[in-house]
Amino acid sequence: MKNAADALHASMGGEDKLVFGSRYLGYNADSADNLLHSAGENLASKDNFDINTAASNIESMKGKLNSAADKLSSAASNLAPSNWALDYDSPDGVSRPGRVEFIAENNDYQIGDGETKTFKFYWKSPSPGETKSYTLDVYAYENEDVGGTQLGTNTVSISVDDANPGWSTKKVTQSGIPIDNVVGNTYDNGKATITIEASEKLENLNTAWIENASDDNVSSGIGMNDWTTTDDTTFTYEFDVDETFANDNDYQMQIRVEKPWATDTYQNENNNELKIQFYVDRGKPILVDNGLAPNRLVASMRKKSQAGSGNVYWTDNESKENITGNVNDNWKSARFGYDNYDNDVVSVEIDWDGTVQSADKMDTPVNGFTQTRDLDDGIYSIIKVTATDWAGNSTTENIENILIDTTKPGVSYDTIAGDSWTDNEQLVTDNTPTISLTISDDGLGVARENLRVQLDNDDNFKNGTRFFRLENAPGAYNWDATAGEATFENTIDNINNNYSGLQDGLYYVTVAASDNYIRDGENSAYFAQSFKVDATAPDADDTYINRSSVTIQESDGTAIVSTGGATATGTTDESSLTLRGTCIEDGSTLTVYAGEDGTEVGSTTETKNDGDLDWEMEITGLSEGTTELYLEETDEAGNASDQVLFATITVDQTPPTISLGSDTQALDESSTDKTSITLSATITDSVSDYKDISVSVRADAYDRPETGVTIDSTDTLTIGVPLQKGSNTIDIVASDSVGNTTVKSITVERTVTPWTMYAAIAAIIAIILAAIAVLRRS
Numbered sequence: 107m108k109n110a111a112d113a114l115h116a117s118m119g120g121e122d123k124l125v126f127g128s129r130y131l132g133y134n135a136d137s138a139d140n141l142l143h144s145a146g147e148n149l150a151s152k153d154n155f156d157i158n159t160a161a162s163n164i165e166s167m168k169g170k171l172n173s174a175a176d177k178l179s180s181a182a183s184n185l186a187p188s189n190w191a192l193d194y195d196s197p198d199g200v201s202r203p204g205r206v207e208f209i210a211e212n213n214d215y216q217i218g219d220g221e222t223k224t225f226k227f228y229w230k231s232p233s234p235g236e237t238k239s240y241t242l243d244v245y246a247y248e249n250e251d252v253g254g255t256q257l258g259t260n261t262v263s264i265s266v267d268d269a270n271p272g273w274s275t276k277k278v279t280q281s282g283i284p285i286d287n288v289v290g291n292t293y294d295n296g297k298a299t300i301t302i303e304a305s306e307k308l309e310n311l312n313t314a315w316i317e318n319a320s321d322d323n324v325s326s327g328i329g330m331n332d333w334t335t336t337d338d339t340t341f342t343y344e345f346d347v348d349e350t351f352a353n354d355n356d357y358q359m360q361i362r363v364e365k366p367w368a369t370d371t372y373q374n375e376n377n378n379e380l381k382i383q384f385y386v387d388r389g390k391p392i393l394v395d396n397g398l399a400p401n402r403l404v405a406s407m408r409k410k411s412q413a414g415s416g417n418v419y420w421t422d423n424e425s426k427e428n429i430t431g432n433v434n435d436n437w438k439s440a441r442f443g444y445d446n447y448d449n450d451v452v453s454v455e456i457d458w459d460g461t462v463q464s465a466d467k468m469d470t471p472v473n474g475f476t477q478t479r480d481l482d483d484g485i486y487s488i489i490k491v492t493a494t495d496w497a498g499n500s501t502t503e504n505i506e507n508i509l510i511d512t513t514k515p516g517v518s519y520d521t522i523a524g525d526s527w528t529d530n531e532q533l534v535t536d537n538t539p540t541i542s543l544t545i546s547d548d549g550l551g552v553a554r555e556n557l558r559v560q561l562d563n564d565d566n567f568k569n570g571t572r573f574f575r576l577e578n579a580p581g582a583y584n585w586d587a588t589a590g591e592a593t594f595e596n597t598i599d600n601i602n603n604n605y606s607g608l609q610d611g612l613y614y615v616t617v618a619a620s621d622n623y624i625r626d627g628e629n630s631a632y633f634a635q636s637f638k639v640d641a642t643a644p645d646a647d648d649t650y651i652n653r654s655s656v657t658i659q660e661s662d663g664t665a666i667v668s669t670g671g672a673t674a675t676g677t678t679d680e681s682s683l684t685l686r687g688t689c690i691e692d693g694s695t696l697t698v699y700a701g702e703d704g705t706e707v708g709s710t711t712e713t714k715n716d717g718d719l720d721w722e723m724e725i726t727g728l729s730e731g732t733t734e735l736y737l738e739e740t741d742e743a744g745n746a747s748d749q750v751l752f753a754t755i756t757v758d759q760t761p762p763t764i765s766l767g768s769d770t771q772a773l774d775e776s777s778t779d780k781t782s783i784t785l786s787a788t789i790t791d792s793v794s795d796y797k798d799i800s801v802s803v804r805a806d807a808y809d810r811p812e813t814g815v816t817i818d819s820t821d822t823l824t825i826g827v828p829l830q831k832g833s834n835t836i837d838i839v840a841s842d843s844v845g846n847t848t849v850k851s852i853t854v855e856r857t858v859t860p861w862t863m864y865a866a867i868a869a870i871i872a873i874i875l876a877a878i879a880v881l882r883r884s
Contacts, residue, residue, distance in 0.1 A: 231266045237306075240264045267306070270376045271368040275303035275340075278361065278384035280347075283496050287384040291347045292498030300328075300343045300361050300382065307338040310369040314380075316345060319358045324350045338371075351386045359384055387497035389436035391452045394473070396491045396503040397431030403489070404505065410622050412509070413551030414590075419485065419509035421550060423623050427510075429456055429465070430476040433493045452495045459486040459508075481510045483549060511549025514631035515619040518544040520593075522637050530636045533743040537607035537641045538599045541576075541615060546591035550622035554578075556630075558618045559594060565634035567616040576615070608639045640743030644690040656687035656737070656752055667753050677756040679844040682726040687737075689719045690747075695740045698725050700733050702749055707735075714742075731793060732756045758793040761846035764838055765790075774852035782828045783854060787838055790821050794842040804837040806830055811839070829856040 232240070244260040277286040278300055282293030289298040302311070311333060316325040325345060333341040351359065363380040397403060410421040435452045454465040454475040468474030486508040494500040519527045523539035543559070545552050560572040576596040600608050617633040658667035660680050667676035685708065689696055693714030700707045708725035725735075733756075736749040766774075767786030791799055801815040807828040817823045827836050834854045841847040 231264075232268075234266060234268050236269045237265060237267045240266060267370065267372045267374060269306075270374050271308055271370040272305040272376065273302060273368075273380065274305055275301060276361075276380065276382045277301050278382055280497075282498060285496065287382070288387055288497060289347050289384060290387050290497030290499060292500075296347045297344055298347050300345070301340065302342075302363075302380070302382075303340045304368055304370075307371050308341075308368050309338075309371045309373070311341055312364045312367050312369075314343070314361055314363040317360050317362055318351070319360075321362075324359075347386060359386060387436075387495065388499060389495075390499045390501045391493040391495050392434045392436060393431065393491065393493055393501055393503055394434055395431040397429035397475070398489065398491060398503065398505040402431065403427065403429050404508075407508075408623065410509070410550055412549075413547075413553045413622055414592075415551075417507070419507045419550075420505070421509045421511060421623055423512050425480050425482070425510060425512050426478060427481055428476065428478045429489075429491065430468070430474065431491065432471055432474050434473055435495050436499075452493055455492045455494070457488075457490040457492065459488055465491075483510050483513055485509050509549060511547075511621060511623055513547070513549060515545060515547040515552045515621050516631070517617045517619060517633040518546065519615070519633075519635045520544055527635065527637070531612065532637045533640050534637055535639075535641050535743045535745055537609070537639050538597055539608075539637070539639070540595065540597040543594040543615075543617065544591055545594055545617075545619055547619075547621045548590040551590060552592070552619050553622050556620040556622065557594070559596065560616055561598060562614040562616040562634070565614050565616065565636070567618050567632045567634065572616070573613070607641075610639050610642055612636055612638050638743070640741060640745060643745035644694065644739045644741055644747040656685060658753060658755065659684045659686070667755070673751050673753060675754040675756070677758055677844055679757065679759045679846065681728045681730075681757055681759070682724060683728070683755070684722065684724055686720070686722045689721055689739055691739070691741045692719060693742045696721050696723060697738045697740065698723065699736045699738065699749060700728065702734070702736050702751070704736070728755065728757045730757045730759055756793060758791075758842055758844050758846060760792050761848040762789055762791040762794070762799050762840040762842055764788075764840050764848050764850040766838075766850060766852070770852065773854050777855040777857050778829070779857045780829065781856070782826050784824065784826045785836065785838065785852075787823045787850065788821050789817050789823055789838075789840045791840075791842050791846075796821050798843040800841050802839045803827060804839065806834050806836075829854060831856050831858055 232238075240263070242262045242264060244262065245256060246258045278289060278298055279286050280289045280293055280298045283289065290296070300314070311330050314328040315323045316328075317323055328343055333343050335341045361380075361382040361384070365379045366375040366377045367380040368376045395402070404420045406424075407420040407422045409418060411418050431454075433452055433454060452473075455462055456465055456477050458479060458481065463477060463479070465475040465477040468476050488504050488506050489508055490502050490504040492500055492502040520542045521527050522532060522541050523534040523536040525532075525534070527541070545557060557578075558567075559576040559578075560567070561574055561576055562572045564571065576598065578594050578596065598608060598613075600606055614634050614636045618630040619633075620630040656667075657665050658676060659665050660678055660683060666678050666683075667674045685698065687696070689712050693712055695709060695711045697706055698708040699705065705727070707727055708723045710721050710723035712719060712721040732754060734751055735753045735755060737752045738746055738749045740746040765788040767788075770785045770787065773783055773785075785803070789796070789799060789801060796817055796819065799817065800813075801817060801823060803812040803815055803825060805812070805827050807830045812825070812827075815823065815825060823838070832855065834856060836852050836854065838850045839847060840849075
């Protein structure tokens with residue numbers, strides 16, 4: 107029997123919760139309800155239970171409910187056999203309201219061990235007028251005695267849907283529009299969407315129509331198959347908002363679904379029409395005050411012509427600009443709780459020549475908008491104010507040719523006297539220098555009449571102490587409108603001094619420049635830069651006098667020359683020397699030349715503003731021999747003094763040459779018994795005179811060198827030198843005035859004969875003499 111209970115559960119759908127509809131079979135008439143109710147009562151009554159009678163009652167409804175008859179006829183055969191007993195009481199004495207007991211009356215319906223039998227029962231659902239849940243408990247016992255052993259229990263939850271379908275959402279929307287039930291033909295290519303969300307799944311949604319305020323159809327009928335749904339609950343349909351729709355003069359439209367507008371899956375019907383009211387908005391907003399002209403944005407601007415190009419602009423010299431205006435939508439009254447101006451109803455954007463920003467809503471004035479921006483300098487060819495309503499309809503108004511020019515003109519001091527003019531107090535040697543300035547302004551430019559240039563005695567343009575005003579060279583002041591700059595040129599020839607040029611001294615060129623936004627001299631930009639005229643060279647006489655302070659030193663610090671106010675001479679064996687002296691002008695450059703207009707051998711610049719005029723330099727590359735040194739002083743402006751001879755320097759790096767006479771050369775490495783010999787030599791020097799050559803002789807017979815030896819004007823030395831017995835080394839030493847020295851040496855051997863040898867020699871001589879005498883006599 108437990109298996110039978112499980113089978114019963116399966117026969118009821120195999121689910122814990124079943125759903126029945128009071129009109130499940132799709133009929134509408136009350137007579138069908140009564141007949142079906144009668145059939146159900148027959149099935150539920152133990153005394154009147156007759157499946158054939160129930161089937162007969164249902165068959166009588168065939169004209170209206172053929173499908174119901176077929177289902178109930180099938181059910182009748184499934185409920186066979188017909189000998190089941192029904193008991194509404196409680197045989198076990200337990201009160202169970204709503205309990206019905208079916209008892210099999212013969213053994214044919216008993217279930218043996220391991221067997222399965224299926225029993226089907228039809229249950230007539232109640233009509234609660236709503237969707238309501240019920241619970242059915244099914245028990246199985248092993249015999250007809252309820253008090254017997256219970257084999258199994260099934261509890262089935264059943265939901266009865268007796269409610270007509272309704273809706274939870276109905277609307278018309280368009281992508282881009284922030285609220286429902288407002289559409290236009292701007293956003294999403296004019297496509298709008300109808301959305302109906304039912305309270306439950308629907309089997310049918312009746313034909314729908316799009317109608318105007320006069321209930322005239324503006325579309326063909328929308329059938330069930332035209333809707334899109336994925337769950338049979340939410341239905342959508344897309345349509346085009348075209349010219350057949352109402353405009354703002356006849357704005358109200360509706361979606362109307364014919365009645366019964368909905369049928370759910372249990373054939374419950376909503377016998378009403380469904381209407382969705384929506385509005386078509388194709389009217390543009392109205393810019394009551396666009397915030398531009400004539401009394402808004404440009405009210406504080408001036409209409410000015412740009413120098414050079416001649417173009418006219420609305421011009422401001424302030425960067426902060428404000429646009430404040432007023433806008434209304436074309437609707438005449440509030441809708442859906444929105445007032446006539448709201449960021450959702452109408453928004454305002456301001457396009458600053460390509461940069462778009464949203465304006466802020468203002469509480470006062472009503473429907474006002476405002477935006478403030480800091481603008482960069484430059485031309486704004488167009489500024490647009492665009493008001494857009496929530497349906498995408500827009501109105502644009504604009505103003506053209508705005509110029510923001512907050513930057514004063516600039517001045518570049520380019521050249522003076524042909525040189526780049528980069529610093530104050532720039533030195534020039536030309537006392538009629540030509541100046542070149544660049545006047546620049548990227549905005550309105552500087553008109554000729556708004557530029558003043560003057561030669562001044564200080565850097566204050568406005569104190570009235572100028573020397574004179576400078577005029578631009580004819581034809582030089584031509585504007586390049588695209589570059590925004592022009593050149594000012596003037597040759598300062600001192601018109602106040604008969605064009606004789608400027609005296610040496612410090613001058614300023616001051617400039618006042620105004621762009622075309624303001625009048626000449628009003629709120630100008632001022633500039634100043636100085637130059638120093640120095641057209642006079644250092645005095646040659648002063649340079650001559652100052653040579654008295656020049657000293658020349660060798661590398662060890664030995665002073666070889668101190669000029670002493672006149673041209674001095676000196677001799678050295680060094681080709682590089684150190685010079686020290688005093689210049690005439692602070693910051694001058696001192697240059698030393700080897701020979702007048704000769705090769706530069708040294709240069710230095712006196713340190714300016716160091717408290718003295720002293721200078722020091724190294725001269726190098728002096729050639730051997732005598733060189734005249736010339737000094738030149740060049741001031742900061744480049745004016746050079748005459749070259750002044752201040753010293754004659756002899757560089758002697760070659761020692762004297764000693765050439766021994768032939769007789770002296772013959773004595774070298776010889777022997778003699780003489781007590782002295784005579785030496786002869788020629789001593790010469792490529793630089794020094796013979797008078798400046800010192801000679802000494804060293805010999806072994808001398809206790810000390812023989813000094814003070816002189817040579818004659820023919821560079822010849824003759825001197826007798828004593829010999830000592832044995833070997834004698836004799837040195838001739840010659841040195842020039844700077845110490846270059848040459849030594850020439852010879853070696854002589856002195857011999858001495860014994861007395862016995864002298865006697866023998868005398869005897870021999872006597873014999874020889876006697877023999878000679880004999881011969882003569884014979």
